[in-house]
Amino acid sequence: MTGPLRIANASGFYGDRADAVREMLHGGPVDVLTGDYLAELTMLLLGRDRMKDPSRGYARTFLRQMEENLATAVDKGVRIVTNAGGLNPSGLADALRELAGRLGLPVRVAHVEGDDLLPRAAALGLPGGALAANAYLGGEGIAACLRAGADVVVTGRVTDAALVTGPAAAHFGWAADDRDRLAGAVVAGHVLECGTQATGGNYAFFERHDVRRPGFPLAELHADGSSVITKHPGTGGAVTVGTVTAQLLYETDSPRYAGPDVTARLDTVRLSQDGPDRVRIDGVRGEAPPPTLKVGLNRLGGWRNEVVFVLTGLGVEAKAALVREQTEAALAARRPAEVRWTLARTDHPDAAAEEEASALLRLVVRDEDPEAVGRAVTGAAVELGLASYPGFHLTAPPGKAAPYGVFEAAFVDAAAVEHTAVLPDGRRLRIGPAPAGRPLADPPEPPLPEPLPPGPVRRAPLGLVAGARSGDKGGSANVGVWTETEDAWRWLAHTLTPALLRELLPETARLPVTRHLLPNLRAVNFRIDGLLGDGVASQARFDPQAKALGEWLRSRRLDIPEALL
Incomplete structure (x- = not known):
């Protein structure tokens, strides 16, 4: 071919635009339609879903999308490949067969399994207590299903890119060493x-x-x-x-x-x-890929609660100190394991609107005991309603304690994972691991470009000369920063060091920061370890997935050569 x-x-996530399939x-023209429904947080949510009903654990919105669009896909000869199977790919495959039969459509459904390591967690040396333990599989199981004539392939936890590598390998006949x-x-x-x-x-x-x-x-x-x-x-x-x-x-x-x-070299x-x-x-x-597979472990970490106090007008710092002291005193008898206060100075002086005159004081508490972060905390906040700072009110009535999750990554020998393609006729095909290379290591850092010649500078936001995008990987955050011109890249590569990043983003000051250069993309990529605590489900910070971290960085001011501005 x-x-x-x-x-x-x-689909980019569970909850994405429902009519995108149509x-x-x-x-x-489309040959293969893919849908990505899984993320670290999604696996935790599906794990809780499966606890309530073992027949669930997959993305039910995908099934509704197929009810509306499967006939069109069959008519146009479009194959569908999705990881919407989540923790129960065989269950979703059965539901799709039932749907196709009800609609009178000749659809051959296959699925990929073997990523669920929860039943074998102890034998594989994985930590106990997880709701979900899933290996990130590659695309070869998908390719096997498509080669066997599948019209729809459902998977559990595969790498996001496997939804593309599988169909491509099947279509072009690529081997594992291509x-x-x-x-x-x-x-x-x-x-x-x-x-x-x-x-x-x-x-x-x-x-x-x-x-x-x-x-x-x-x-x-x-x-x-x-x-x-x-x-x-x-x-x-x-x-x-x-x-x-x-x-x-x-x-x-x-x-x-x-x-x-495969290990793809992004620097190429x-x-x-x-x-x-x-x-x-x-x-x-x-x-060659590394000899191990990543495993995503999701478990319940305990219980969490949150109260946000609104502080309006003058004396914001003094008001915050008063209500903090009062609340801490009320919690002294059974202090939660973790008590965290954050004051966001969203207030403006001489504001024309009350909301613009207000700051937000956020209290977040965590504990293994729901009672310690439930009524004890909400009662402490409510009872201060007439006995604290002037203008006392909350953004919302305090709620009950809510469970929070913890994400952890582990690694197992790829040969120990029973990657299996369940073909349309029911045959089960074991997929062996790709020929592996050595354990992964960072490549040598490329040389820095020539620096810009000296010249006048102006204090300005970084975002005037650079774009950024950020996100989460477990408890770490990444921030990629790129420029559109070669001169801006020469300046960025020499200027935006881990030390300067820590200066511009004080939350990262005490955290490990790693930088990688990507000259072909005129980009630098940073990993900030520990910024997100135990991952998105733990809600360790205001922006738990670091989605806006890059935009915060772009808003920070530094000395930029006037020639670039």
């Missing part, structure tokens, strides 16, 4: 996985494009592993080198982007504009 394979995306099926080709598909898959983030959604320079309703992306994959990222004609948003760069930097770390199929990626709303990706090099 030498023609391009058109792989489209219709839009992608009707908007233009590493550069597989790496190209991994990069295309990473661009597609978050849906409209590749077409202008959440984009640093959003004012340049009409992003009120961005279209979903698709990739035209070629047999050599190169691709073109585009979208259906007439849809909103934009596909530019900038939008694709932003998504490439999202939730990545080292230039060695490891996966179960080349991007070029290939026409309106078309970005070409080529030059990607691949290496």
Whole structure:
């Protein structure tokens, strides 16, 4: 097969735009339609779902989407590949067969399993007490299902890029050692996985494009592993080198982007504009994958509660000190294990609106005992209603204690994971691990570009000369920062060091910060360990997934050469 394979995306997360499946099926030619429904938090939610009902544990919205659109996919010959199976891919596959029978559609459904390691956690040396323990599988099980004639392939926890590497390997006949080709598909898959983030959604320079309703992306994959990222004609948003760069930097770390199929070298990626709303990706090099698979472990961490006090007008610091002292005294008899106060100075002097004159004092408490963060905390806050600072009120009535989750990553020998393709005829095909290389290590840091010559500087926000995108990986956050010109890149590479990042973002001052240079993308990528505590479900900070961390960084002021401004 030498023609391009058109792989489209219709979901970037569980809860994404419901009519995207219809839009992608009707908007233009598509060969394979993918949907990504899983994230670290989603696996915890599905785990709690499965506890209530063992027949659940999959993304039920996908089933509703198929009820409306499966006939169209069959009519157009579009194959569907999705990880909506979550913790119960066989259950979703059965539900799809029942749906196809009810609709009178000749649909061959297959699924991929073996990622669920919870029953074998102890034998594999994984920590106990998890609600979910899932290995990140590669795309070879998907490829096996498609080679066997499946029209719909449902998986559990696979890497996001596997939704693209699997169909590409099946279509082009790639072998496990076609590493550069597989790496190209991994990069295309990473661009597609978050849906409209590749077409202008959440984009640093959003004012340049009409992003009120961005279209979903698709990739035209070629047999050599190169691709073109585009979208259906007439849809909103934009596909530019900038939008694709932003998504490439999202939730990545080292230039060695490891996966179960291949390790893709992000420092070899080349991007070029290939026409309106078309970005070409080529030059990607691949290496052998590491010998281990990542395992996502989700468990309940305890109980949490939150109260937000509103402090209005004068004396904000004194008001905060008073209510904090009063609340701490009320909690002294049974102090929660963790008590955290944060004062957000959202107030403005001489404000014309009351809300603009108000600051927010947030109290977050955690404990293993729900009583310690339940009525004890809400009672302490409510009882101060007539006995504290002037203007006392809360943003909302205090609630009950709520459980919070903890995410932890572990690694197991890839050969110990029973990756299995369950074909449309029911046959079970064991998928062996890809030939592995050595344990992963960061590549040598590339040389810095020539610095800009000295010249006048002006204090200005970083965002005037650089874009950024940030996100979460367990308890770590990543911030990718890129520039659009070579001169700006020369300045950025020499200026935005881990030390300066800690200065600009004081929350990171005492945390390990790692920087990687990506000269082909004119980008630097930072990993900040520990910023997000035990992951998004633990809600360790105001922005628990670090989604806006990059925008905070762009708003910070530093000395920038006037020539760049």
